[in-house]
Amino acid sequence: MYDIEVKDLSVYYGSVCALKNVNLKVKNKEFLGIIGPNGGGKTTLLKVLLGLVKPTNGSIFIKRDNTVGYVPQFTFFDRDFPINVMDVILMGKLPKKFKLFHRYSSQDKKRAEEIMKKLGIIEFKNRQIGQLSGGQLQKVLIARALINDPKILMLDEPTASIDSKTKIEIYEMLKKLNKDKTILIISHDMQDIFSYIDSVIYINKTLQYYNHRNNLKLNKKVFKNETAYTELKER
Ligand SMILES: Nc1ncnc2c1ncn2[C@@H]1O[C@H](COP(=O)(O)OP(=O)(O)OP(=O)(O)O)[C@@H](O)[C@H]1O
Numbered sequence: 519m520y521d522i523e524v525k526d527l528s529v530y531y532g533s534v535c536a537l538k539n540v541n542l543k544v545k546n547k548e549f550l551g552i553i554g555p556n557g558g559g560k561t562t563l564l565k566v567l568l569g570l571v572k573p574t575n576g577s578i579f580i581k582r583d584n585t586v587g588y589v590p591q592f593t594f595f596d597r598d599f600p601i602n603v604m605d606v607i608l609m610g611k612l613p614k615k616f617k618l619f620h621r622y623s624s625q626d627k628k629r630a631e632e633i634m635k636k637l638g639i640i641e642f643k644n645r646q647i648g649q650l651s652g653g654q655l656q657k658v659l660i661a662r663a664l665i666n667d668p669k670i671l672m673l674d675e676p677t678a679s680i681d682s683k684t685k686i687e688i689y690e691m692l693k694k695l696n697k698d699k700t701i702l703i704i705s706h707d708m709q710d711i712f713s714y715i716d717s718v719i720y721i722n723k724t725l726q727y728y729n730h731r732n733n734l735k736l737n738k739k740v741f742k743n744e745t746a747y748t749e750l751k752e753r
Pocket residue numbers: 531534535536554555556557558559560561562563
């Protein structure tokens with residue numbers, strides 16, 4: 519049974535084609551790496567799955583009752599915003615219909631604290647987000663995505679501009695979460711992430727490659743002239 523099924527998906531932003539005829543099935547508890555060149559349509563794919571971008575053609579299916587957590591690229595996150603770690607995490611609990619002065623329940627706060635402990639960021643609970651390192655902020659954004667205990671977790675380059683030790687910490691953490699969650703991760707760090715993922719797709723408008731990581735060598739033709747293949751074949 520698949521958690522996600524994408525059928526003949528195309529997305530155009532006006533005349534710009536971001537995705538063309540993409541077909542993809544993601545199994546329950548699969549850890550899927552998404553790679554491809556800049557502008558290849560990776561973020562667009564996640565945004566379509568999240569319902570943030572409307573497909574021009576095709577359809578998507580997400581298994582009923584499968585809640586989704588999303589960790590955006592943190593370059594889109596305003597670090598100067600005067601808000602502390604606890605409040606950023608609790609934002610994941612905001613109701614869909616925004617209400618001013620929403621009050622979080624003590625249960626929500628307890629859950630936020632549990633996640634902070636699990637991710638090793640409890641000591642930053644009251645710190646303003648602008649005073650965190652890149653890796654710490656990334657963990658906070660992951661905690662925010664986890665507060666609703668989603669069955670599917672989607673992350674957009676969670677380890678961009680993070681040192682290699684913290685990267686490994688984040689991948690180890692995701693691997694643990696993968697025991698009961700399906701994970702889709704966009705990454706340019708194939709070298710680091712390779713031992714954690716189950717499968718990989720390569721997107722450059724069309725889905726050019728999809729395979730289990732152990733079968734990469736069987737499909738090298740797909741990567742002709744692509745730098746990603748050079749990275750992958752060295753595994
Ligand atoms: N809101 C938008 N309006 C117009 N064009 C867009 C919009 N969002 C994305 N695009 C275009 O769609 C294409 C795919 O963009 P997308 O962000 O999905 O790529 P990506 O693979 O995630 O890139 P990167 O690795 O650089 O983050 C690009 O050509 C981009 O310029």
